[in-house]
Amino acid sequence: MGPSEIVEELKRLQVPHDAIAKVIGRDRTAATKMLSGKRSVKFNEVAGLEALIAEYRGGAPEVRPAPSPPVSVVPPIKNIARRIPVVGDVQAGVWLEAVVRETYEVEEYLPIDVAGYESATLRAMRVVGPSMNKLYPPGRFVVLADPAEAGIRNGDHVVVERRKDSLTEITLKEYVEEADGRVALWPRSDHPDYQEPFYLRTRDEADQDGVKIIGVVVADYRRRDRPPA
Template sequence: MALSQGPENNAFMKKRGESGSGHKRAVVAFMKARDLKAADWSRRANVSSSALYNLLNDRSDTLHDATLKKLARAENVSVSQLTGDLDSSQSLTFPAIEVRGAVNAGVWREAAEWPPGDWERMYVPVAKPYKDAAFGLTVQGPSMNSVYPDGTILVCVSLYNYGRDLEAGDKVIVHRRSPEGTVEATVKEFQIDDTGHVWLWPRSNHPAHQQPIPMPNGKAFDDAALESDGDSIQISAIVLGSYRPEKKIPPALLD
């Protein structure tokens, strides 16, 4: 199973208080694990490559918060994952979650979730605070293929259960409902511009998925907002992690 996780992936994390020289130890381990090159990573993150080179060459032992955020965003991880600074409350459990539906831009359905009889169960690592609230969604189509290829499983939790403010770069589940009652479920990247307005961006190399969706009146949370065409739009959940199974597990093995 290929793994590309969000905040709960602690493959490179250490607990607070462990020894190490600033950020260097964790950043070097992170770069080695992902085969990252300083110049390319800096370019994609839109930061000065000298900041990374100074860290790697022992000219400094820390990175500025703004630099860390940009570097983390370029790799679709949290700053905590990048720096190895993990609160003990974020330790992992491996519960069974239900994959309840699909996200697919441009596809309108009668319901946002599949019938319960069609849900699929899978075991995934989830941070302890969300082990009872997490659920899965399958990515269909190319609207986020730069981050989540078709077939990726997203591990999500509702905004209500997440209990934190959204940050720029978070991946979120968006529901748009038509006046006729159909719903489009998609995954988008949450961004806030300099005026405080919220934009929901696709991350795709497909020409049909290059424009962001503006949140009407800049609304960011789980209250539905009305768009000019009469559709309502709502951010309903945040993506905690993502998984790409190589093979489907036979149902009998999950019982």
């Protein structure tokens, strides 16, 4: 069966979206997009979907003769559907005028998919400096979801904004809920300057503008610089 035939048969048989999502290893949104024509059937999903169709028909999967091997085989190219904007750097210990931080422009795009966050608003930042170098060496990109969409969990890696007077700092830390109820933001670094946490203020403290979580890390990415030609 071809991709279009698979989609039509899934719709005809009224196969549940959750069953399709389980077969293709994605979330329910991906199955919905496939059935509505907004997402193509991938090469490595065909066999599983044919088996699913056979299950709902009550028969065995269609058996097709193996094609003759081509003279040269070109591996299929993954269809990258997402371009995530890079909106600046995340660097501990560097304080800038607030207006500079608030006027980021898109510098480039990362051509990557993040499973489970297909419908989320994502952006990326470039890691600069050693404050989280055990996990994200300088030059790595972190992909961020909005905390309101993704939620915040103990052990998450988060991008935090700190302010003092007219200055602001954007930094990457690990979110740790301590036994006394406070939330510590820890560096994960082998650099001696980055061995202590700072804390989110509680609701009982007056300065609520001091520290704010502005992104939750849901993926990371690094390019490789090739040697010169």
